Amino acid sequence: xxxxxxxxxPALARRLLDDIAGxxxxxxxxxxxxxxxxxxxxxxxxxxxxxxQIELIHGPGCPVCVTPLEVIDKALEIASRPGVVFCSFGxxxxxxxxxRDLFRVRGDGGDVRVVYSPLDALRIAxxxxxxxxxxxxxxxxxxxxxxxxxxxxxxxxxxxxxSLLVSHVRVPPAIEAIMRSPDCRVQAxxxxxxxxxxxxxxxxxxxxxxxxxxxxxxGFEPLxxxxxxxxxxxxxxxxxxxxxxxxxxxxxxxxxxxxxxVLREVFTTTDRxxxxxxxxxDSGWRLTDTYRDYDAEHRFEVTGLTTEEPTVCRSGEVLQGxxxxxECAAFGTACxxxxxxGATMVSSEGACAAYYLYRRLATPRMExxxxxx
Amino acid sequence: xxxxxxxxxxGIEERDGTPMARVDFGGVxxxxxxAYLPEIEVGEYAIVHVxxxxxRLDEESALxxxxxxxxxxxxxxxxxxxxxxxxxxxxxxxxxxxx
Ligand code: SF4
Numbered sequence: 224x225x226x227x228x229x230x231x232x233p234a235l236a237r238r239l240l241d242d243i244a245g246x247x248x249x250x251x252x253x254x255x256x257x258x259x260x261x262x263x264x265x266x267x268x269x270x271x272x273x274x275x276q277i278e279l280i281h282g283p284g285c286p287v288c289v290t291p292l293e294v295i296d297k298a299l300e301i302a303s304r305p306g307v308v309f310c311s312f313g314x315x316x317x318x319x320x321x322x323r324d325l326f327r328v329r330g331d332g333g334d335v336r337v338v339y340s341p342l343d344a345l346r347i348a349x350x351x352x353x354x355x356x357x358x359x360x361x362x363x364x365x366x367x368x369x370x371x372x373x374x375x376x377x378x379x380x381x382x383x384x385x386s387l388l389v390s391h392v393r394v395p396p397a398i399e400a401i402m403r404s405p406d407c408r409v410q411a412x413x414x415x416x417x418x419x420x421x422x423x424x425x426x427x428x429x430x431x432x433x434x435x436x437x438x439x440x441x442g443f444e445p446l447x448x449x450x451x452x453x454x455x456x457x458x459x460x461x462x463x464x465x466x467x468x469x470x471x472x473x474x475x476x477x478x479x480x481x482x483x484x485v486l487r488e489v490f491t492t493t494d495r496x497x498x499x500x501x502x503x504x505d506s507g508w509r510l511t512d513t514y515r516d517y518d519a520e521h522r523f524e525v526t527g528l529t530t531e532e533p534t535v536c537r538s539g540e541v542l543q544g545x546x547x548x549x550e551c552a553a554f555g556t557a558c559x560x561x562x563x564x565g566a567t568m569v570s571s572e573g574a575c576a577a578y579y580l581y582r583r584l585a586t587p588r589m590e591x592x593x594x595x596x
Numbered sequence: 597x598x599x600x601x602x603x604x605x606x607g608i609e610e611r612d613g614t615p616m617a618r619v620d621f622g623g624v625x626x627x628x629x630x631a632y633l634p635e636i637e638v639g640e641y642a643i644v645h646v647x648x649x650x651x652r653l654d655e656e657s658a659l660x661x662x663x664x665x666x667x668x669x670x671x672x673x674x675x676x677x678x679x680x681x682x683x684x685x686x687x688x689x690x691x692x693x694x695x
Contacts, residue, residue, distance in 0.1 A: 231660055259599060313678025326682045337678040340647020342629055369648045372631055417600045420651045444664055473643055473651050482632040561685050571673055
């Protein structure tokens, strides 16, 4: 029990683990949707503390990882234009496009700025009216309301030199796509807590019902994850498939109503390509026609780019839980966080980075898995 | 970026017709938009994501989360210098390749 002392409340962690061990009678596999959860799991060795029968499959919940190459290339193209101030969250700087990244664009003279909030980008636009300020809006439902508010404010304050390159993704269609895949091994989901802080939980009962799959809304601290797993195992053992909220301190069933109303005003759902996975119907958000003037793709006419994906990278399979990072031949050799071939190695929330950072090759259970194949 | 960090509201004001707060994240103070949580008051804790308060949180869980984030370096990742990190990673790349 090498890791358990590191838990905030080791005694409670012990009790949760005992409860899980006492409940489980046969093998189950469940997917944690959110990349923050994946990191917490690997960092605290939760997967190794669990009974052997429980397998955690890492999900696609890292927006940096799933942003399509085409969109990254569009970002690089726009950021390289003279007169443009390109604002982004810091995590996007080293995501590889076809031939470079945003960090390189800045090195080559592009005005790329890291902002903490999309409203900071809007402020830059107000302060530099002779420049075109573009914000790179990526993220799941937790991030989308912030981007929506930036668009809403820009329109309200009539800031004309501001636009958004939008590539937002939604969790429920991703769950749907994973369940529909013929290779699907997922029997339960730990849903992403902060996504549900915004969206609530009302989108999930239909999914749980249709696919007969328990969905437990879970936070991402180690104890939250153990509690989520405990509830998922209970349901699986009893043959139930309900939506449960194991993160009530941050999630109300109806979500954040104010945020939802702004989201609905600014965005409409659209089919979206996920990097490494492909297009998932209705899985993204784009600006509504009312906000077309604020759409950077429209304003800068970035079309007809040809993309070039590295062929060795298997991040699509990693993101769908079909392989584990170390099963990729490039893992830890050609591909490391400093020389990433895929976004799952760049992003601090990516599964490949988590495995690399926490040396998930030298541990007994991983060796066992490796020797099987 | 996906991380949402709890912080304590230390001041509230209106800017361009929008409620804004100064929020203290265990020592780092940032401007946070309150449009999605307008009823929060000074002294309360909220979960904040990319500069927006999205949900209230009780003090005990907020402080526990902040301690955890500090220990695992998550606060630095959220509020630290992204350029320095990217430069650091790029610089060390050749060394890594030769290993
Ligand atoms: S280890 Fe690198 S190359 Fe392999 S799947 Fe992960 S990101 Fe792609």
